[in-house]
Amino acid sequence: MTEAAYRNDFLKEVEAHVEAGHEVKRCMQCGVCAGSCPFGPYWQHSPQKIFMMIRAGKREAVLSSDAMWMCTSCYNCIARCPRKLPITHIMHGLANYAHRLGLAPKGQPTRDFAVMFWQNLARRGRVNELKLTLGHYFKDGIGAGIKQGLAMKAVGLGLYKAKRLNPLEIFGGHKVADLSGFHAIVAKAREIEDRKRGLAS
Amino acid sequence: MTGNIATNSTLLVVGGGISGMTAALEAAECGKEVVLVEKLPTLGGRTAHLYRYFPKMCHPTCGLEINLRRLKGNRRVRVLTMTEVVAVDGERGDYRVTLKIAPRYVKDNCTACGDCAEAISSEIANVYEYGLARTKAAYLPHVMAYPQRYVLDPSIIGTAEAEQAKAACKVGAIDLGMAEETVQLNVGSVIWATGWRPYDAARIQPYGYGRYRNVITSLEFERLADPRGPTGGKLLRPSDGREAKNIAFIQCAGSRDENHLRHCSRICCMASLKQTQYVGEAYPDGSGKSTIYYIDIRAIDRFEDFYQNVQADPGVSFIKSKVASIVEDKDGNPVLHGVDTEGYHRYATTHDLVVLAVGMEPEANSIRLPDSILTDSSGFIENSADGGMFGAGAAASPLDVNRAVQSATAAALRAIQVIHKTAATESTA
Numbered sequence: 058m059t060e061a062a063y064r065n066d067f068l069k070e071v072e073a074h075v076e077a078g079h080e081v082k083r084c085m086q087c088g089v090c091a092g093s094c095p096f097g098p099y100w101q102h103s104p105q106k107i108f109m110m111i112r113a114g115k116r117e118a119v120l121s122s123d124a125m126w127m128c129t130s131c132y133n134c135i136a137r138c139p140r141k142l143p144i145t146h147i148m149h150g151l152a153n154y155a156h157r158l159g160l161a162p163k164g165q166p167t168r169d170f171a172v173m174f175w176q177n178l179a180r181r182g183r184v185n186e187l188k189l190t191l192g193h194y195f196k197d198g199i200g201a202g203i204k205q206g207l208a209m210k211a212v213g214l215g216l217y218k219a220k221r222l223n224p225l226e227i228f229g230g231h232k233v234a235d236l237s238g239f240h241a242i243v244a245k246a247r248e249i250e251d252r253k254r255g256l257a258s
Numbered sequence: 259m260t261g262n263i264a265t266n267s268t269l270l271v272v273g274g275g276i277s278g279m280t281a282a283l284e285a286a287e288c289g290k291e292v293v294l295v296e297k298l299p300t301l302g303g304r305t306a307h308l309y310r311y312f313p314k315m316c317h318p319t320c321g322l323e324i325n326l327r328r329l330k331g332n333r334r335v336r337v338l339t340m341t342e343v344v345a346v347d348g349e350r351g352d353y354r355v356t357l358k359i360a361p362r363y364v365k366d367n368c369t370a371c372g373d374c375a376e377a378i379s380s381e382i383a384n385v386y387e388y389g390l391a392r393t394k395a396a397y398l399p400h401v402m403a404y405p406q407r408y409v410l411d412p413s414i415i416g417t418a419e420a421e422q423a424k425a426a427c428k429v430g431a432i433d434l435g436m437a438e439e440t441v442q443l444n445v446g447s448v449i450w451a452t453g454w455r456p457y458d459a460a461r462i463q464p465y466g467y468g469r470y471r472n473v474i475t476s477l478e479f480e481r482l483a484d485p486r487g488p489t490g491g492k493l494l495r496p497s498d499g500r501e502a503k504n505i506a507f508i509q510c511a512g513s514r515d516e517n518h519l520r521h522c523s524r525i526c527c528m529a530s531l532k533q534t535q536y537v538g539e540a541y542p543d544g545s546g547k548s549t550i551y552y553i554d555i556r557a558i559d560r561f562e563d564f565y566q567n568v569q570a571d572p573g574v575s576f577i578k579s580k581v582a583s584i585v586e587d588k589d590g591n592p593v594l595h596g597v598d599t600e601g602y603h604r605y606a607t608t609h610d611l612v613v614l615a616v617g618m619e620p621e622a623n624s625i626r627l628p629d630s631i632l633t634d635s636s637g638f639i640e641n642s643a644d645g646g647m648f649g650a651g652a653a654a655s656p657l658d659v660n661r662a663v664q665s666a667t668a669a670a671l672r673a674i675q676v677i678h679k680t681a682a683t684e685s686t687a
Contacts, residue, residue, distance in 0.1 A: 085553060086553075086599050087510075087553045087579070087580035087599070088578075088579045088580055088582070088596055088597045088598065088599050088602075089580045089581075089582050089596070091582070091596075091597035091602065091604075092579070092580075092581065092582025092583065092595055092596035092597045092604070093464075093582040093583065097604065098604055103597060103602065105597065105599070105602070106602055136517075137464065137517075137582065138516075139510070139514055139515035139516060139517065139518075139580070140516060141516040141517070
């Protein structure tokens with residue numbers, strides 16, 4: 058091992074660019090978050106592991122981990138953390154940062170859905186549930202989409218009858234009153250957030 | 259007790275545990291007049307509830323006996339049990355203290371024969387056994403109780419039981435007409451040796467204390483291990499009375515936790531290391547097994563060798579992990595869930611009994627201190643703004659018995675300085 062292997066700028070990078078990243082170094086590795094996570098054994102890295110990896114300078118491994126994308130925001134870890142670390146927020150912050158750098162895992166379903174959801178919402182300021190659902194069903198191809206759609210047919214019809222699903226939403230759909238104002242707000246928010254995190258827009 | 263025997267050269271010590279007794283005796287042996295008040299019917303405090311001390315594994319009764327002997331031989335200490343401080347007015351060197359003395363219903367000619375307890379059937383939870391056993395409503399707090407006098411619980415006063423107890427007393431020591439008294443006295447300085455209490459383990463929700471019978475506190479485990487305790491020294495678990503052989507100790511149960519006690523309680527690591535030795539003693543065939551779940555072991559001060567000896571004990575294993583949660587299986591066994599830090603292995607381990615190494619909460623959090631008392635962010639007493647009142651022992655910081663005694667001696671010295679300065683000012687005036 059060379060000395061360079063021990064140089065660790067990744068923690069500083071996380072502190073500078075990730076939401077609540079400055080809290081990472083307060084972790085004392087007790088393991089309560091890992092033991093409390095309902096995803097338990099089903100993901101690559103627990104928050105405890107992620108925080109240790111950050112301090113160990115494992116930049117690629119952290120940013121390409123699926124862990125941050127598996128978080129369901131149940132807040133069990135935050136409730137139990139003896140140091141009150143905002144673990145959920147840090148995990149989402151890391152997910153966002155990895156996504157911005159293009160290092161987040163490709164084809165990770167929750168990441169794909171998050172992107173789809175954001176694009177759907179950002180277009181017209183309202184979630185178009187019909188398009189979002191169809192987009193989700195057909196993400197793996199036409200065959201898979203039809204199969205999924207048929208499986209959920211009864212639910213869809215029920216929603217239609219209860220006036221919770223409007224088929225006409227397929228043509229554009231509803232939107233906020235001041236659409237250009239909404240887009241300006243989103244652009245400004247992104248600009249402020251990027252400035253705060255030291256990221257290029 | 260009247261006000262005129264205490265003057266501003268008198269020192270008041272609040273709390274009759276090992277720290278309060280020490281502070282009172284150190285000052286009295288320096289020639290100071292001391293009033294020692296204790297809320298409970300006996301001196302001894304939490305120390306008297308312990309089975310053994312670390313690191314020498316000796317019995318607390320020994321240290322208590324030495325102190326009680328010092329006390330009996332010293333005429334300068336006036337002991338008031340069942341007494342609480344209601345108010346402190348005045349300033350450094352000249353405090354006026356109001357005390358409330360609860361009725362004991364037993365006079366000082368009691369011979370501690372126990373006939374009153376024999377005569378009645380009402381029972382109350384035994385506080386000395388942390389509620390693991392019951393005692394008669396006329397009781398001697400414990401064998402080392404000082405004063406060696408019975409107490410009548412207020413719950414039987416006014417009932418036929420109280421009359422039966424009175425009738426049974428051959429020396430006429432029971433006085434059912436005793437009432438609460440309020441007295442005032444002048445003192446020059448006050449030492450607050452109000453001690454600690456175990457953190458309420460039921461508030462650590464994921465560990466299930468109070469819901470799962472086989473999850474107990476380290477204080478309760480002391481009583482289980484004591485041959486004079488509720489199980490005669492057998493490590494019987496509460497749910498089914500079966501011998502617990504596979505015992506888990508969970509460290510930092512409430513300590514070092516922003517959701518509970520933010521401080522490190524310091525004693526719990528050594529207490530659990532000590533308690534693993536109780537398990538070894540209880541099963542001389544080596545069938546007892548202890549597992550310590552910890553964040554990091556803080557064997558305070560010079561006790562690293564004790565830790566190393568326990569590490570070498572084949573009956574003890576260590577898992578570096580703060581347990582995330584406990585669930586109970588169908589047989590009432592606690593199952594511990596978590597992830598360890600040495601390899602990130604996920605575990606779900608079944609034990610017979612779980613001992614929570616609960617933290618030390620300052621008892622002062624449950625009483626109303628004078629406004630001028632300064633406390634830290636956990637409620638431990640530092641001193642008073644005017645420099646005339648001091649914290650001592652576990653009221654001032656989470657300390658083991660040894661360090662509590664040192665702290666109490668230091669507090670006594672500071673209080674003596676206050677009294678000396680007051681006396682000097684008066685003689686020149």
